[in-house]
Amino acid sequence: MQDRYGHRISYLRVSITDRCNERCTYCMPLELQEWLPREGILTFEETLRLIRIAADLGVSKVRVTGGEPLTRRDVVDFVRRIPEILGIKSIGLSTNGTLLGREIAPGKTMAAALRDAGVQSVNISLDTLDREVYSQITGRDFHRQVLSGIDAAIATGFEQIKLNTVLMRNRNEEQLIPLIEFAGAHDLILRFIEMMPVSTTDVLDENNFVSILETKRSIESFYGTLIPETEFRTNGPATYYQIPGRKQRVGFIGAMTNLHFCENCNKLRLTCDGKLRPCLGSYLEFDIMKPLRAGATDEELRQFFVHVVERKPEQHDFRDNYQPNRRMIAIGG
Numbered sequence: 001m002q003d004r005y006g007h008r009i010s011y012l013r014v015s016i017t018d019r020c021n022e023r024c025t026y027c028m029p030l031e032l033q034e035w036l037p038r039e040g041i042l043t044f045e046e047t048l049r050l051i052r053i054a055a056d057l058g059v060s061k062v063r064v065t066g067g068e069p070l071t072r073r074d075v076v077d078f079v080r081r082i083p084e085i086l087g088i089k090s091i092g093l094s095t096n097g098t099l100l101g102r103e104i105a106p107g108k109t110m111a112a113a114l115r116d117a118g119v120q121s122v123n124i125s126l127d128t129l130d131r132e133v134y135s136q137i138t139g140r141d142f143h144r145q146v147l148s149g150i151d152a153a154i155a156t157g158f159e160q161i162k163l164n165t166v167l168m169r170n171r172n173e174e175q176l177i178p179l180i181e182f183a184g185a186h187d188l189i190l191r192f193i194e195m196m197p198v199s200t201t202d203v204l205d206e207n208n209f210v211s212i213l214e215t216k217r218s219i220e221s222f223y224g225t226l227i228p229e230t231e232f233r234t235n236g237p238a239t240y241y242q243i244p245g246r247k248q249r250v251g252f253i254g255a256m257t258n259l260h261f262c263e264n265c266n267k268l269r270l271t272c273d274g275k276l277r278p279c280l281g282s283y284l285e286f287d288i289m290k291p292l293r294a295g296a297t298d299e300e301l302r303q304f305f306v307h308v309v310e311r312k313p314e315q316h317d318f319r320d321n322y323q324p325n326r327r328m329i330a331i332g333g
């Protein structure tokens with residue numbers, strides 16, 4: 001599938017729930033959430049069918065996300081069926097890490113079960129190493145669980161583990177070096193992410209925003225000039241650098257300030273309530289649950305995907321005062 005601007009779509013991010021066991025300020029407001037009713041969520045069968053259709057059209061990478069995907073019951077059984085889909089070569093998972101270390105069978109952690117089920121790469125959110133600040137950001141005192149979740153993931157031997165840190169003024173600016181040292185000591189890739197206007201919370205204003213450029217400068221004042229790694233790419237829009245004198249890599253995801261951010265976009269999103277979104281930073285979304293539940297054939301669903309991709313915008317609207325019509329948690333990060 002290719003859009004009008006030459007973006008070739010090979011990557012589907014699949015959100016399987018809008019629920020979460022945390023309340024990150026930049027993702028969802030603290031006040032009580034209204035979750036979607038169960039019948040409003042795609043069943044795993046329905047989701048697998050849509051992944052199959054996407055794979056027919058050239059999607060080779062799937063990332064399972066949410067909400068917190070590991071809060072959904074039977075997630076491991078669902079994930080196990082993805083590698084059976086012809087054409088899917090790579091399976092990733094985005095998680096807050098809180099449940100990765102949980103023992104789900106005697107001697108088996110959630111991380112190990114996911115690895116056995118075929119997950120190759122895991123992205124774990126970690127904004128700070130300070131337990132108190134962690135609780136302030138996420139609304140939950142789960143820092144210890146996340147650290148043991150990271151240990152469980154490492155012990156499991158995923159092909160790739162990345163840590164993701166959302167940058168926030170007065171929250172984690174002091175944490176850049178400790179986080180880099182932590183990632184280095186565990187041989188993990190760390191990525192810094194500019195905060196995007198994808199929540200309805202007040203936290204998203206100019207006073208809280210920290211740019212990639214500023215972050216890179218702070219890091220360089222400590223380690224020296226970072227060495228660009230132009231050849232290294234994962235599936236996403238991050239740019240990577242090496243810490244001088246080390247084998248360690250850090251990544252930067254600057255959706256707000258990198259004007260080339262959308263140039264190589266290869267992504268399409270499926271929300272847990274059955275909407276296809278061609279871009280995170282655009283209002284456009286298309287309800288595929290309706291035809292799916294009305295008995296559409298595979299060919300009709302394939303055509304639906306193709307139409308959505310044809311409408312993919314050239315770039316996101318974040319810089320044009322884009323205000324989300326749904327919270328990040330309901331889109332799937």
Ligand code: SAM
Nearest residue numbers: 026027066067068094095096125164195196333
């Ligand atoms: N619950 C999982 C987690 O926290 O990793 C997966 C879903 S979460 C929505 C996916 C990613 O989006 C996380 O790395 C999170 O930090 C990031 N995220 C959420 N809200 C964001 C925002 N306003 N700006 C930038 N990144 C955000």
Ligand code: SF4
Nearest residue numbers: 020022024027067096
């Ligand atoms: Fe939950 Fe992830 Fe959103 Fe935090 S960023 S509230 S962990 S979905």
